[in-house]
Amino acid sequence: MILALLMTTHKKNFDLTYIINYLKNLLENITTNNHHYIIIDGLDEILTGRDIQYKSIAALIDRAKEWNLFFRRQNIPAKIIILCRTDLFERLPHPNKNKIRQDAAYEFDWFDESSVTDYSRCNLIKLANLRAKLECPSLNNLFEELLPPKYEDQPTIQTLLEYTRHTPRDFLQLLKKIQEYCDEPTVSIQAIEKGIKKYSMNYFLPEIRDELVGYLENDQIEAFVHLLSSYRQREFLLRDIRAYAEQNPLQAQLDLDNIFYILFECSAIGHLSGPNNLFYIKYRNRNMCFNPNERIMLHKGLWKSFTA
Secondary structure, eight states: OHHHHHHOSSSTOOHHHHHHHHHHHHHOOOOOSSSSEEEEEOOOGGSOOHHHHHHHHHHHHHHHHHHHHHHHHTTTTEEEEEEEOHHHHHOOOOOTTHHHHHHHHOOOOOOGGGGOOOGGGGGHHHHHHHHHHOOTOOOSSSHHHHHBSSSSSSSSHHHHHHTTTTOHHHHHHHHHHHHHHHOOSSOHHHHHHHHHHHHHIIIIHHHHHHHHHBOHHHHHHHHHHHHEEEEEESSOOOOHHHHHHTOOOOHHSSOOHHHHHHHTTTTTTEEEETTTTTEEEEOTTTTOOTTTTTTTOOHHHHHHHHHO
């Protein structure tokens, strides 16, 4: 409303510097007993892979920092909070990213190595139990009380987590899909099977498609998904799938090095490496990088969408 008013009454002098100074003067004379938070989210939705957009996000973070300093100096109970995916933040062309991360940021890391063996320490499990307790206050642990102890020859919790990228959105969507098939007080093996299938096909694969938007045209995304589906291998070398893709004119034009790099960054694929074939994936360690010479392994949720 303020911006619209300025544009109407000061058309001749309309410029960004004028607006900023006007807002600062306005805010200096406002008193309030409340705390105000301006939260900016959804930055990844505007990306199309162009450098100018990364520069714009970096500039937005700088301006937010300046405004927060202004609020603090003027004792104004307000703060601007920018929500930014970790992988997106790491791509920003900003010379002081680490300083911002250390001094003015909080990083949500939902993966805890210790929780792999002690699920009581897993924050995703805690989150799911808190959500469940809102609906059923008498429920202490939905995984112990309602789910079978094992699924796919291992603890059920471990299996469910392996179908996610250790994010709240993934995990809660998986539980929601399983819930849709629950007709009894407890969760059956059949409900888990059907829920995982629906989650993989209707949620996980579309999420991975969305990760490629902005880097590829729609027909290229579909060509790549068709390539993975028709190749019918969960583990492979980049050179092998490239040779297979060359048999199809549209797939042969795909920049597979760049595509698999993007998929590695969003934890849709990982690497099998070493004599023990250890599985390396980005959500376990943000410093891991894609290696085109190492064996590629599709994420369990992605692979399920092609085999369900």
